[in-house]
Amino acid sequence: MRIDAHQHFWRLADRAGQWPPPELAAIHRDFGPSDLEPLLRECGVAETVLVQSLPSVADTRFLLDLADRHPFIAAVVGWVDLKAHDAVAQIAELAGNPRLKGLRPMLQDLPGDRWIDDPALDAAVNAMLRHDLVFDALVLPRHLGALARFASRHPTLPVVVDHAAKPPIATGDLDRWRTDIASLALLPQVSCKLSGLLTEAGDRCRADDLEPVVAHVLQQFGARRVIWGSDWPVLRLAGDYAAWLRLSESLCTTVLAATIASPTDLADALVDIFGVNAQRFYRLASTPGRS
Numbered sequence: 571m572r573i574d575a576h577q578h579f580w581r582l583a584d585r586a587g588q589w590p591p592p593e594l595a596a597i598h599r600d601f602g603p604s605d606l607e608p609l610l611r612e613c614g615v616a617e618t619v620l621v622q623s624l625p626s627v628a629d630t631r632f633l634l635d636l637a638d639r640h641p642f643i644a645a646v647v648g649w650v651d652l653k654a655h656d657a658v659a660q661i662a663e664l665a666g667n668p669r670l671k672g673l674r675p676m677l678q679d680l681p682g683d684r685w686i687d688d689p690a691l692d693a694a695v696n697a698m699l700r701h702d703l704v705f706d707a708l709v710l711p712r713h714l715g716a717l718a719r720f721a722s723r724h725p726t727l728p729v730v731v732d733h734a735a736k737p738p739i740a741t742g743d744l745d746r747w748r749t750d751i752a753s754l755a756l757l758p759q760v761s762c763k764l765s766g767l768l769t770e771a772g773d774r775c776r777a778d779d780l781e782p783v784v785a786h787v788l789q790q791f792g793a794r795r796v797i798w799g800s801d802w803p804v805l806r807l808a809g810d811y812a813a814w815l816r817l818s819e820s821l822c823t824t825v826l827a828a829t830i831a832s833p834t835d836l837a838d839a840l841v842d843i844f845g846v847n848a849q850r851f852y853r854l855a856s857t858p859g860r861s
Contacts, residue, residue, distance in 0.1 A: 576799025
Protein backbone atom coordinates (compact mmCIF):
# COMPACT_ATOMS: atom_id res chain seq x y z
CA MET A 571 0.00 0.00 0.00
CA ARG A 572 1.59 3.24 -1.16
CA ILE A 573 1.77 6.43 0.91
CA ASP A 574 2.66 9.82 -0.54
CA ALA A 575 4.63 11.40 2.28
CA HIS A 576 4.80 14.92 0.89
CA GLN A 577 2.03 16.88 -0.83
CA HIS A 578 0.43 20.31 -0.50
CA PHE A 579 -2.92 22.05 -0.77
CA TRP A 580 -3.40 25.81 -0.90
CA ARG A 581 -5.76 28.66 -1.68
CA LEU A 582 -4.34 31.65 -3.52
CA ALA A 583 -6.57 33.97 -1.51
CA ASP A 584 -4.51 33.03 1.56
CA ARG A 585 -1.19 33.65 -0.15
CA ALA A 586 -1.13 37.36 -0.98
CA GLY A 587 2.48 38.24 -1.74
CA GLN A 588 3.60 34.66 -1.14
CA TRP A 589 4.96 32.04 -3.53
CA PRO A 590 3.97 30.89 -6.16
CA PRO A 591 4.08 33.94 -8.45
CA PRO A 592 1.68 34.29 -11.42
CA GLU A 593 4.40 33.40 -13.93
CA LEU A 594 4.40 29.84 -12.56
CA ALA A 595 1.10 29.23 -14.33
CA ALA A 596 1.07 25.46 -13.73
CA ILE A 597 0.67 25.96 -9.98
CA HIS A 598 -0.74 29.48 -9.67
CA ARG A 599 -4.25 28.41 -8.69
CA ASP A 600 -6.09 26.75 -5.84
CA PHE A 601 -5.33 23.09 -5.19
CA GLY A 602 -7.50 20.90 -2.99
CA PRO A 603 -8.41 17.28 -2.34
CA SER A 604 -10.64 16.95 -5.41
CA ASP A 605 -7.63 17.77 -7.61
CA LEU A 606 -5.41 15.10 -6.09
CA GLU A 607 -7.79 12.23 -5.38
CA PRO A 608 -8.08 11.05 -9.02
CA LEU A 609 -4.28 10.86 -9.26
CA LEU A 610 -4.08 8.85 -6.04
CA ARG A 611 -6.66 6.36 -7.32
CA GLU A 612 -4.87 6.05 -10.65
CA CYS A 613 -1.55 5.35 -8.96
CA GLY A 614 -2.74 3.15 -6.11
CA VAL A 615 -1.73 5.62 -3.40
CA ALA A 616 -3.86 5.03 -0.32
CA GLU A 617 -2.84 7.87 1.99
CA THR A 618 -0.89 11.11 2.02
CA VAL A 619 1.01 13.38 4.37
CA LEU A 620 -0.19 16.96 3.86
CA VAL A 621 2.63 19.44 4.43
CA GLN A 622 2.37 23.15 5.18
CA SER A 623 3.49 25.71 2.63
CA LEU A 624 2.81 28.96 4.51
CA PRO A 625 4.46 30.12 7.74
CA SER A 626 1.21 30.60 9.61
CA VAL A 627 -0.80 28.79 12.24
CA ALA A 628 -3.94 29.69 10.29
CA ASP A 629 -2.67 27.65 7.34
CA THR A 630 -2.00 24.71 9.66
CA ARG A 631 -5.57 24.90 10.94
CA PHE A 632 -6.82 24.96 7.35
CA LEU A 633 -4.85 21.80 6.58
CA LEU A 634 -6.09 20.05 9.72
CA ASP A 635 -9.65 20.86 8.76
CA LEU A 636 -9.07 19.27 5.35
CA ALA A 637 -7.59 16.20 7.04
CA ASP A 638 -10.62 15.90 9.30
CA ARG A 639 -12.90 15.85 6.24
CA HIS A 640 -10.84 13.70 3.84
CA PRO A 641 -9.75 10.28 5.14
CA PHE A 642 -6.93 9.84 2.62
CA ILE A 643 -5.01 12.61 4.43
CA ALA A 644 -3.38 10.49 7.11
CA ALA A 645 -1.19 13.20 8.62
CA VAL A 646 -0.52 16.93 8.61
CA VAL A 647 2.86 18.56 9.01
CA GLY A 648 2.13 22.07 10.23
CA TRP A 649 3.93 25.25 11.21
CA VAL A 650 4.62 27.07 14.46
CA ASP A 651 7.18 29.79 15.07
CA LEU A 652 9.41 27.59 17.20
CA LYS A 653 11.17 30.60 18.75
CA ALA A 654 8.00 32.48 19.66
CA HIS A 655 7.25 33.12 23.34
CA ASP A 656 4.02 31.13 23.03
CA ALA A 657 5.40 28.31 20.88
CA VAL A 658 4.84 25.68 23.56
CA ALA A 659 1.20 26.68 23.99
CA GLN A 660 0.60 26.76 20.22
CA ILE A 661 2.13 23.31 19.82
CA ALA A 662 -0.09 21.93 22.59
CA GLU A 663 -3.20 23.43 21.02
CA LEU A 664 -2.51 22.16 17.50
CA ALA A 665 -1.46 18.73 18.78
CA GLY A 666 -4.95 18.35 20.19
CA ASN A 667 -5.86 17.24 16.67
CA PRO A 668 -4.47 13.70 16.25
CA ARG A 669 -3.86 14.30 12.53
CA LEU A 670 -1.03 16.69 13.39
CA LYS A 671 2.08 14.54 13.21
CA GLY A 672 4.90 17.03 12.69
CA LEU A 673 6.07 20.62 12.34
CA ARG A 674 8.14 22.30 9.66
CA PRO A 675 9.87 25.67 9.92
CA MET A 676 10.55 27.00 6.43
CA LEU A 677 14.31 27.12 6.93
CA GLN A 678 15.10 27.70 3.25
CA ASP A 679 13.36 31.10 3.44
CA LEU A 680 14.79 32.34 6.74
CA PRO A 681 17.69 34.81 6.91
CA GLY A 682 20.97 33.19 7.83
CA ASP A 683 21.97 29.56 7.62
CA ARG A 684 22.16 28.85 11.36
CA TRP A 685 18.63 29.67 12.52
CA ILE A 686 18.10 26.04 13.40
CA ASP A 687 21.37 25.77 15.35
CA ASP A 688 20.10 27.66 18.38
CA PRO A 689 19.27 26.56 21.96
CA ALA A 690 16.31 28.98 21.81
CA LEU A 691 14.48 26.12 20.09
CA ASP A 692 14.85 23.74 23.02
CA ALA A 693 11.52 24.51 24.70
CA ALA A 694 9.59 24.00 21.46
CA VAL A 695 11.46 20.79 20.69
CA ASN A 696 10.67 19.45 24.15
CA ALA A 697 7.01 20.28 23.52
CA MET A 698 7.15 18.45 20.20
CA LEU A 699 8.57 15.40 21.94
CA ARG A 700 5.85 15.48 24.61
CA HIS A 701 3.22 15.44 21.86
CA ASP A 702 4.97 12.78 19.71
CA LEU A 703 5.61 15.17 16.83
CA VAL A 704 8.37 14.84 14.24
CA PHE A 705 10.46 17.51 12.53
CA ASP A 706 10.38 18.08 8.76
CA ALA A 707 13.47 19.98 7.60
CA LEU A 708 12.91 22.18 4.55
CA VAL A 709 16.54 22.97 3.88
CA LEU A 710 19.01 23.73 1.14
CA PRO A 711 22.48 22.17 1.01
CA ARG A 712 23.98 25.15 2.84
CA HIS A 713 21.83 24.38 5.91
CA LEU A 714 22.97 20.79 6.35
CA GLY A 715 25.78 21.53 8.81
CA ALA A 716 23.50 23.52 11.11
CA LEU A 717 20.79 20.88 10.78
CA ALA A 718 23.27 18.18 11.82
CA ARG A 719 24.20 20.15 14.93
CA PHE A 720 20.52 20.65 15.77
CA ALA A 721 19.76 16.95 15.31
CA SER A 722 22.79 15.98 17.40
CA ARG A 723 21.48 18.13 20.27
CA HIS A 724 18.08 16.41 20.08
CA PRO A 725 18.86 12.72 19.48
CA THR A 726 15.32 11.54 20.33
CA LEU A 727 13.59 13.91 17.88
CA PRO A 728 12.76 12.17 14.58
CA VAL A 729 13.94 14.38 11.71
CA VAL A 730 13.29 13.98 7.99
CA VAL A 731 15.14 15.97 5.32
CA ASP A 732 12.63 17.17 2.75
CA HIS A 733 13.55 16.79 -0.92
CA ALA A 734 16.98 15.37 -0.02
CA ALA A 735 17.96 18.98 0.84
CA LYS A 736 17.39 20.07 -2.78
CA PRO A 737 20.70 18.95 -4.28
CA PRO A 738 21.94 21.17 -7.15
CA ILE A 739 21.23 18.58 -9.82
CA ALA A 740 20.86 21.19 -12.54
CA THR A 741 24.47 22.37 -12.15
CA GLY A 742 25.97 18.99 -11.31
CA ASP A 743 27.93 20.54 -8.43
CA LEU A 744 27.08 17.81 -5.94
CA ASP A 745 30.35 17.23 -4.04
CA ARG A 746 29.55 19.37 -0.97
CA TRP A 747 25.99 18.04 -0.85
CA ARG A 748 27.28 14.46 -0.95
CA THR A 749 29.65 15.08 1.96
CA ASP A 750 27.14 16.88 4.16
CA ILE A 751 24.31 14.41 3.48
CA ALA A 752 26.65 11.57 4.41
CA SER A 753 27.51 13.29 7.71
CA LEU A 754 23.85 13.89 8.52
CA ALA A 755 22.94 10.29 7.72
CA LEU A 756 25.23 9.12 10.53
CA LEU A 757 22.56 10.29 12.97
CA PRO A 758 20.16 7.34 13.34
CA GLN A 759 17.02 9.42 13.99
CA VAL A 760 17.36 11.28 10.66
CA SER A 761 15.51 10.10 7.54
CA CYS A 762 15.41 11.53 4.02
CA LYS A 763 12.56 12.18 1.61
CA LEU A 764 12.91 11.11 -2.00
CA SER A 765 10.86 14.03 -3.29
CA GLY A 766 11.25 17.30 -5.14
CA LEU A 767 14.16 16.14 -7.28
CA LEU A 768 12.60 16.86 -10.66
CA THR A 769 12.10 20.53 -9.85
CA GLU A 770 15.79 20.80 -8.92
CA ALA A 771 17.00 18.96 -12.03
CA GLY A 772 16.26 21.45 -14.79
CA ASP A 773 17.35 19.91 -18.07
CA ARG A 774 19.13 17.11 -16.20
CA CYS A 775 15.91 15.25 -15.52
CA ARG A 776 16.58 11.89 -17.19
CA ALA A 777 16.94 8.73 -15.16
CA ASP A 778 20.69 8.73 -15.80
CA ASP A 779 20.94 12.22 -14.31
CA LEU A 780 18.91 11.41 -11.21
CA GLU A 781 20.27 7.95 -10.49
CA PRO A 782 23.52 9.13 -8.81
CA VAL A 783 21.52 11.31 -6.42
CA VAL A 784 19.07 8.54 -5.57
CA ALA A 785 21.96 6.11 -5.18
CA HIS A 786 23.75 8.39 -2.74
CA VAL A 787 20.62 8.91 -0.65
CA LEU A 788 19.95 5.16 -0.47
CA GLN A 789 23.58 4.31 0.23
CA GLN A 790 23.77 6.76 3.12
CA PHE A 791 20.36 6.33 4.73
CA GLY A 792 19.48 2.77 3.75
CA ALA A 793 16.11 1.63 2.49
CA ARG A 794 14.45 1.91 5.92
CA ARG A 795 15.18 5.64 6.28
CA VAL A 796 14.19 6.83 2.79
CA ILE A 797 10.59 8.00 2.31
CA TRP A 798 8.94 8.69 -1.04
CA GLY A 799 6.85 11.78 -1.68
CA SER A 800 5.43 13.51 -4.73
CA ASP A 801 5.76 17.18 -3.73
CA TRP A 802 2.54 17.69 -5.68
CA PRO A 803 1.39 20.19 -6.92
CA VAL A 804 4.87 21.77 -7.07
CA LEU A 805 5.74 18.66 -9.09
CA ARG A 806 3.58 20.06 -11.91
CA LEU A 807 6.40 22.49 -12.73
CA ALA A 808 8.54 19.58 -13.92
CA GLY A 809 6.39 16.50 -14.50
CA ASP A 810 3.21 14.64 -13.66
CA TYR A 811 2.27 12.49 -10.70
CA ALA A 812 2.18 9.05 -12.30
CA ALA A 813 5.41 9.60 -14.24
CA TRP A 814 7.31 10.69 -11.10
CA LEU A 815 6.05 7.66 -9.20
CA ARG A 816 7.11 5.32 -12.02
CA LEU A 817 10.50 6.99 -12.31
CA SER A 818 11.06 6.83 -8.56
CA GLU A 819 10.18 3.14 -8.42
CA SER A 820 12.42 2.41 -11.39
CA LEU A 821 15.37 4.33 -9.94
CA CYS A 822 15.05 2.72 -6.52
CA THR A 823 14.75 -0.74 -8.07
CA THR A 824 17.87 -0.20 -10.19
CA VAL A 825 19.94 1.16 -7.31
CA LEU A 826 18.84 -1.43 -4.75
CA ALA A 827 19.19 -4.38 -7.12
CA ALA A 828 22.92 -3.70 -7.25
CA THR A 829 23.26 -4.61 -3.57
CA ILE A 830 20.21 -6.74 -2.74
CA ALA A 831 20.32 -10.17 -4.34
CA SER A 832 17.11 -11.64 -2.97
CA PRO A 833 13.94 -10.70 -4.92
CA THR A 834 11.98 -10.91 -1.66
CA ASP A 835 14.36 -8.54 0.14
CA LEU A 836 14.27 -6.15 -2.82
CA ALA A 837 10.48 -6.15 -2.82
CA ASP A 838 10.45 -5.51 0.94
CA ALA A 839 12.85 -2.57 0.54
CA LEU A 840 10.58 -1.00 -2.08
CA VAL A 841 7.54 -1.49 0.13
CA ASP A 842 9.43 0.31 2.90
CA ILE A 843 10.37 3.31 0.74
CA PHE A 844 6.94 3.74 -0.85
CA GLY A 845 4.78 3.20 2.20
CA VAL A 846 5.97 1.53 5.39
CA ASN A 847 8.68 4.08 6.21
CA ALA A 848 6.13 6.90 6.09
CA GLN A 849 3.82 4.86 8.29
CA ARG A 850 6.62 4.28 10.77
CA PHE A 851 8.07 7.80 10.77
CA TYR A 852 4.74 9.64 11.07
CA ARG A 853 3.15 6.95 13.28
CA LEU A 854 0.25 6.34 10.92
CA ALA A 855 -1.68 3.72 12.85
CA SER A 856 -4.36 3.32 10.17
CA THR A 857 -2.13 1.67 7.57
CA PRO A 858 -0.90 -1.89 8.15
CA GLY A 859 2.72 -2.53 7.33
CA ARG A 860 5.62 -4.85 8.01
CA SER A 861 7.18 -4.73 11.46
